[in-house]
Amino acid sequence: MELKLAQRVKSLTPSSTLAITAKAKELKEQGENVIGLGAGEPDFNTPQHIIEAAVKSMHEGHTKYTPSAGLPALKKAIAGKFQRDQGLQYQPKEIIVGNGAKHVLYTLFQVILDEGDEVIIPIPYWVSYPEQVKLAGGVPVYLEGFEENDFKITPEQLEKVVTDRTKAVIINSPSNPTGILYTEEELLALGKVCLNKGILIVSDEIYEKLTYGDSKHFSIAQLSPELKEQTIVINGVSKSHSMTGWRIGYAAGNKNIIEAMTNLASHSTSNPTTTSQYATIAAYNGSQEAVEEMRQAFESRLETIFKKLISIPGFTCVKPQGAFYLFPNVKEAARLTGYSDGDAFAEALLVESKVAVIPGSGFGSPDNIRLSYATSLEQLEEAIKRIHLFVEEKSKSSVQK
Structure with a gap:
């Protein structure tokens, strides 16, 4: 056979x-x-105080299942991070914790895309974006960020590729692989197109803590209440706290999307690794x-x-x-x-x-x-x-x- x-x-x-x-x-x-x-x-x-917190959690018996969307204490720590860093307020029902930012992205595309829905992906892109979109039945629509423009896409470019099947656009700042950041003004201009066209913004901010010189990271979600409502922020502790192997990432945004992601997680992964969640609480609540x-x-x-x-x-x-x-x-x-x-x-x-x-x-x-x-x-x-x-x-x- x-x-x-x-x-x-x-x-x-x-x-x-x-x-x-x-x-x-x-x-x-x-x-x-x-x-x-x-x-x-x-x-x-991984910083020592994070490792010690993980070990302590195991000795205290925290080795069982947790809620599918993550521990309430971890959601609180993540909400505190958003408030400190971007002045953003998220409620627990607007946050889901997953097994790394990569898996959170995968879950997001599974719940927002129907067959034939389009996702605009700027070039250069992180290698997994197109594959995850395709796995969800979606169609990657590539939009080249030209080298002479520091690999960034423009509002004019974005507007030209939007169709009635466009569901979302991905913004990765700081970028993998280029290391570029979008400025506040550039994000506002792109966001205006997304608001006018009703496009969901997927903002991958996994490298936000690693910026150099005078460059400053802005989350597009922090620029206006309207943009916050239309943005799903993706982040995690892999790069910021050197916790790649712990596999903790999260998404924050529209409560209906987060609820759908939680329901899917309950039938796929059950919950993020318990010990890693306690480690992440220490990562966000402890010394930076x-x-x-x-x-x-x-x-x-x-x-x-x-x-x-x-x-x-x-x-x-x-x-x-x-x-x-x-x-x-x-x-x-x-x-x-x-x-x-x-x-x-x-x-x-x-x-x-x-x-x-x-x-x-x-x-x-x-x-x-x-x-x-x-x-x-x-x-x-x-x-x-x-x-x-x-x-x-x-x-x-x-x-x-």
Whole structure:
């Protein structure tokens, strides 16, 4: 008997970030000195007071089921975070806690999309947005944020692609993979289009705590009561508190959408991991010193390596304002070294120079690659040195041919 897969999973594209990380790990296990710049997680351990709170909760017997939408105490902590950081007020029924921001997004698309509904996704995009939309029966509508505009979409672009099937638009600020932020004025202009057209705004703010220089994060939900009502904010503690493995994310917004997400969660995951919820309470209610220390470390690394990166022949790069990624355009570098695009360039870089970066095609930008600077400065500088040498040597051999 031949087992047939469901049609909805046949078109799925595997996560390019996880794929390159797995290949780099395989080479390391073979004894190769690989520097991995692919992982999207901080290289710091979870702050000690959070770990201690998790252990304490287990010793106190908090190892059972919780409400599907999360512990009341955690919802209170999340509401307190919104009030402190953005001046936003959310009631418990307007918040759902899930198994990571990725799963919360998945649940959201499952409850808001019917077959054929469209979701506008700016390019470059985080790799899972299109796949999650498709899994919910939706249709991704891509809208390119041009490099000359710092990869940001404009209100005029947005208005042109809206149809009677448009259900939502995704705004990711700070962005993965580019690290750019939308300003308050830019968000207001995009929000005006969404309000006029009746489009739900999905605001992915998972990197909000990681901003650099004079850049400031704004949630589109904080800019007016009308925008708050029409926005679902997605966030979590994975990046801000170095808790990627704890798997806690959440959504805040319209109570009817949150209720629907809660009902779906009750039949899919039952509840987020209990211990992780207690850890997250400590993350939001406790000291934030470690969060700032990590932010400062990332900013210091960025300032050190950015100049070195753009000195590589054929590399251009918009300087990130947040997150912990660099997203250089390597079209010219690929041409100089004899490769067709960023994907081929990235593969050769891993095989020949043992530097693992993420091909830009997974983000909708085949001329780019993504490098994470969530690793030690020593490793980063060595990686940039290897890339520079790779380009110089390959360029010479390409010319000789």
